[in-house]
Amino acid sequence: xxxxxxxxxxTKIAAGIVDENGQILFKxxxxxxxxxxxxxxxxxxxxxxxxxxxxxxxxxxxxxxxGIGSPGAIDNEHGVVVFANNLGWHNVKLRSExxxxxxxxxxxxxxxxxxxxxxxxxxxxxxxxxAIALTLGTGIGGAIIINGKIYGGTHHVGAELGHLIVQVxxxxxxxxxxxxxxxxxxxxxxxxNFGKEAVLEHPDSMILKLTNxxxxxxxxxxxxxxxxxxxxxxxxxxxxxxxxxxMGIISIIxxxxxxxxxxGGGVSGAGDFLLKPLIEKVKEHIFYKELDYADIRLAKLxxxxxxxxxxMLATNKYLI
Numbered sequence: 001x002x003x004x005x006x007x008x009x010x011t012k013i014a015a016g017i018v019d020e021n022g023q024i025l026f027k028x029x030x031x032x033x034x035x036x037x038x039x040x041x042x043x044x045x046x047x048x049x050x051x052x053x054x055x056x057x058x059x060x061x062x063x064x065x066x067g068i069g070s071p072g073a074i075d076n077e078h079g080v081v082v083f084a085n086n087l088g089w090h091n092v093k094l095r096s097e098x099x100x101x102x103x104x105x106x107x108x109x110x111x112x113x114x115x116x117x118x119x120x121x122x123x124x125x126x127x128x129x130x131a132i133a134l135t136l137g138t139g140i141g142g143a144i145i146i147n148g149k150i151y152g153g154t155h156h157v158g159a160e161l162g163h164l165i166v167q168v169x170x171x172x173x174x175x176x177x178x179x180x181x182x183x184x185x186x187x188x189x190x191x192x193n194f195g196k197e198a199v200l201e202h203p204d205s206m207i208l209k210l211t212n213x214x215x216x217x218x219x220x221x222x223x224x225x226x227x228x229x230x231x232x233x234x235x236x237x238x239x240x241x242x243x244x245x246x247m248g249i250i251s252i253i254x255x256x257x258x259x260x261x262x263x264g265g266g267v268s269g270a271g272d273f274l275l276k277p278l279i280e281k282v283k284e285h286i287f288y289k290e291l292d293y294a295d296i297r298l299a300k301l302x303x304x305x306x307x308x309x310x311x312m313l314a315t316n317k318y319l320i
Contacts, residue, residue, distance in 0.1 A: 001020065001062075001063075001064040002017050002018065002019055002025070002058065002062050002063055002064065003017075003018050003019075003020075003063065003064050003065055003066070003067065003311040003312070003314040003315060004016070004017060004018070004049055004052070004053075004063055004065070004066040004067070004104075004310075004311060004314065005018050005024075005066075005067050005069070005114075005306070005307040005308060005309065005310035005311030005312070005313075005314070006045060006048075006049065006066065006067065006068045006069065006307070006310050007069050007111065007114075007306030007307050007310060008032070008045070008068055008069060008070045008071070008087075008111065009032060009071070009111070010032060010034050010071065010086040010087055011031065011032055011034075012029050012030070012031060012032060013029060013030050013031075013032050013041075013044070013045055013048060014027060014028075014029040014303075014306065014307055015027065015028060015029070015045075015048050015049055015052055015307065016028075016052065016304075016307040016308075016311065017052055017053065017056050017058065017063075017311075018307065018308055018311035018312075020315070021122075022118065022121065022122035022308050022311075022312070024304055024307060024308065025056060026052055026055065026056035027052065027304075027307060028048060028051065028052050028055070029048075030044060030048050032087075034086070034087045034088060035088075038087075038089055038092045038094070038097070039097060041087075042094060042097040042098055043101065045098065046098050046100075046101035046102055047101075049066060049102060050101070050102065060103075060104070063104060064104075064105075064314060064315070065104055065105040065106065065107065065314030065315070065316070066098070066102065066104050066105070066106045066107070066314055067106075067107045067108070067109070067114065067309075067310035067311050067312065067313030067314035068094070068106065068107070068108045068109075068310055068313070069109060069110070069111035069113070069114035069115065069306050069309060069310040069313075070084060070087075070094070070108060070109075070110065070111055071084040071085075071086055071087060071110070071111050072084030072085065072086075072087070072089065072110065073110070073155075073156045073157045074108045074109050074110050074152070074156055075108075075156050076107055076108045076109060076152075076156075076313075076319060078093075078095075079093060079094060079095025079096060079106065079108060080092065080093055080094065080095075081094050081108070082156060094108065095108060105314065105316070106314075107313040107314050107316065107319070108313070109150060109152065109310075109313055109319065110152065110156075110159070111141070111306055112133075112135055112141030112142055112143050112159065113143045113144075113150045113152060113159060113309075114143075114150075114305075114306060114309030114310045114312070114313060115133065115135065115141070115143065115264070115301075115305040115306050115309050116131070116132075116133030116135075116141075116142070116143020116144075116145060116150075116159075116262070116305075116309070117133075117143060117145060117150050117309040117312055117313075117318055118301055118304075118305040118306070118308040118309030118312060119131075119133050119143075119262045119264065119299050119300065119301055119305055119309075120133060120143075120145040120148070120260075120262065121148070121312065121318075122301065122308060123262070123299060123300040123301040123305065124260070124262045124297040124298060124299050124300045125145070125259075125260045125262055125297070128145075128259045128260045129145075129146075129147050129148050129259065130145065130146055130147065130256070130257075130258045130259045130260075131143075131145045131258050131259060131260045131261070131262060132144055132145070132161075132252055132256060132258045132260075132261045132262070132294070133145070133261075133262040133264065133299070134161065134249075134261065134262065134263055134264065134265070135264045135265040135299075136186065136187055136188055136245075136263065136264070136265035136266065136267040136268060137187065137188050137189075137265040137266050137267075138187065138188065138189050139162045139175075139183040139187050139189065140161060140162030140182060140183040140186060140187050140248075140265075141161075141162065141265070142159040142160060142161030142162060143159055144158060144159045144256065145258075146320065148318065149317075149318050149319060149320045150318055150319055150320065151320050152319075152320070161182065161248070161252060162181060162182055162183035162187065163176055163178070163181045163182070163183065164181065164182045164248060164251060164252075165178065165180045165181060165182075166180055166181070166182045166185060166244070166247060166248060166251075167179070167180030167184075167185070168180055171184065172184035172185065172190075182244075182248045185241075185244035185248075186241065186244045186245040186248055187267075188219075188220045188265065188266045188267050190241065190244070191220045191223055191237070191238075191241045191267060192218055192219060192220055192223070194223075194237045194240065194241060195207050195218045195222070195223045195234075195237055196215050196218055198233050198236075198237055199215055199218070199233075200215075202233045205226065205231055205233040205234065206226040206229060206231035206233075206234060207222060207223055207226045207231065207233065207234050207237075210222045210225060210226060220266055220267050220270075221266075221269070223237055223238060224238065224270045224273065224274075227273075228273060239277070242274070242277050242278050242281055243281060245278060246278055246281035246282045246285065247285070249261055249278075249282055249296065250282055250285055250286055250287070253282075253286065253287075253293050253294050254287055257293070257294070258294045259294060259295065260294055260295050260296075260297055261294045261295070261296045261297070262297055262298070262299050263275070263278075263296065263297070263298055263299060264298070264299030264301075264302075264305070265299075268298050268299055271298065275296065275297075275298055278296060279296050282296065
């Protein structure tokens with residue numbers, strides 16, 4: 001049996017046909033145009049799904065179901081996107097809207113959760129029952145996998161690990177309205193902000209030279225490149241970033257004791273330059289030094305994780 005996985009984002013909707021081994025057989029994408037009424041977005045999503053089935057040479061009878069990974073808080077039981085801020089959606093009945101066009105079972109979950117599920121089953125955590133997946137991007141996406149299934153929490157808002165409070169007094173302001181959230185210190189955005197702040201005091205840093213003197217051109221890769229080249233300011237920024245990342249990971253280990261923690265997202269592109277010092281920092285500060293603790297690994301599936309994980313939802317095997 002084949003399944004459809006849909007990765008719904010604020011900019012793009014990607015969909016793919018996935019087999020039971022997690023292999024994408026065909027995929028395509030369209031622009032979301034999320035400023036429109038959700039009914040129009042849903043109609044385009046349905047058209048995309050029907051289009052990939054036709055283009056790949058399959059029929060509806062080949063498809064066992066559809067899974068959707070969406071930003072925000074998702075109520076799969078009722079087929080509702082409770083809220084998704086970057087889409088401007090509140091209490092959107094996405095399942096029933098899609099079923100006006102497609103008569104197939106539809107399952108829904110948070111996008112970070114489905115990406116983490118894909119990594120835990122077919123990616124870096126293959127063969128592992130209990131895993132935590134982190135996506136280091138604009139914020140920090142989290143996924144909690146327990147006994148091979150997504151744990152989304154009683155009220156469908158579990159795994160918001162980026163909003164763990166790591167700085168109580170005088171913490172950095174977060175987009176969620178609180179201060180001191182972990183993603184303000186350990187996301188790609190945080191690393192970029194550290195760089196922009198540093199070059200104000202150290203304009204001779206290689207970081208600024210790599211952007212031709214434009215602080216707005218600083219990204220995570222530029223800071224990484226400058227640190228690899230030995231620029232002292234960049235090295236200090238990257239070390240500070242790894243410290244914050246490690247402290248959050250230690251808190252997660254203390255709370256969940258998973259077998260594996262999987263690191264994905266843009267910053268994970270640094271590879272061993274990130275992973276090796278991160279593992280050392282966790283080892284240095286971990287609470288129970290005499291016992292084994294979570295193996296920290298880099299994600300393997302890249303941008304395909306959202307499609308694969310969403311398709312896995314449609315098997316109805318991976319939701320607690």
